[in-house]
Amino acid sequence: NAGVMQNPRHLVRRRGQEARLRCSPMKGHSHVYWYRQLPEEGLKFMVYLQKENIIDESGMPKERFSAEFPKEGPSILRIQQVVRGDSAAYFCASSPETEETQYFGPGTRLLVL
Amino acid sequence: QKEVEQNSGPLSVPEGAIASLNCTYSDRVSQSFFWYRQYSGKSPELIMSIYSNGDKEDGRFTAQLNKASQYVSLLIRDSQPSDSATYLCAVVMDSNYQLIWGAGTKLIIKP
Numbered sequence: 535n536a537g538v539m540q541n542p543r544h545l546v547r548r549r550g551q552e553a554r555l556r557c558s559p560m561k562g563h564s565h566v567y568w569y570r571q572l573p574e575e576g577l578k579f580m581v582y583l584q585k586e587n588i589i590d591e592s593g594m595p596k597e598r599f600s601a602e603f604p605k606e607g608p609s610i611l612r613i614q615q616v617v618r619g620d621s622a623a624y625f626c627a628s629s630p631e632t633e634e635t636q637y638f639g640p641g642t643r644l645l646v647l
Numbered sequence: 648q649k650e651v652e653q654n655s656g657p658l659s660v661p662e663g664a665i666a667s668l669n670c671t672y673s674d675r676v677s678q679s680f681f682w683y684r685q686y687s688g689k690s691p692e693l694i695m696s697i698y699s700n701g702d703k704e705d706g707r708f709t710a711q712l713n714k715a716s717q718y719v720s721l722l723i724r725d726s727q728p729s730d731s732a733t734y735l736c737a738v739v740m741d742s743n744y745q746l747i748w749g750a751g752t753k754l755i756i757k758p
Contacts, residue, residue, distance in 0.1 A: 576750035625690050634679045634739045638690040
């Protein structure tokens with residue numbers, strides 16, 4: 535059973551470009567969570583999604599950031615018009631419907647030049 | 648406000664000793680508690696979960712839960728340099744299965 539997959543593992547963007555981060559949850563998992571982690575800092579919750587629904591986006595910046603988890607395909611975290619402050623590691627985690635344990639993907643390291 | 652508190656450290660422990668990591672939480676009705684380990688540059692990985700008061704042992708790791716005092720701890724026996732990492736405490740505080748995360752404790756095991 536493959537674990538949580540994220541791609542790309544590393545992404546370099548120039549200021550003003552768009553970044554798209556993808557997350558494929560573990561097989562059978564219907565819940566996806568996105569976190570951001572700045573260097574030497576803790577995990578910051580961004581958004582919690584179930585298939586085709588955003589359950590909690592209280593940690594997501596109001597502008598430039600969006601997330602989706604379509605019926606088919608991976609979950610996407612989209613950052614428009616990136617700025618240097620968006621440089622961070624972005625982790626995705628998934629869980630099955632009736633379990634709280636979250637299993638993490640390897641993360642995407644975003645660098646904005 | 649729902650909170651999970653951890654001492655950020657670093658906590659320095661000599662090799663072979665017991666490392667004790669502590670976590671307190673604000674919501675008295677919390678039922679599920681997790682410890683994750685995160686190596687530098689890597690993603691968090693689950694070490695243990697605990698749901699009932701008392702101790703739960705898994706190899707060199709023991710999780711301890713005291714709901715009355717609202718704390719959960721992780722003991723690492725016979726600490727090894729490879730245990731050096733940041734340890735994250737996470738608590739489920741409501742019914743939608745979301746984890747509330749502590750900021751993590753950095754543990755350093757000195758040879």
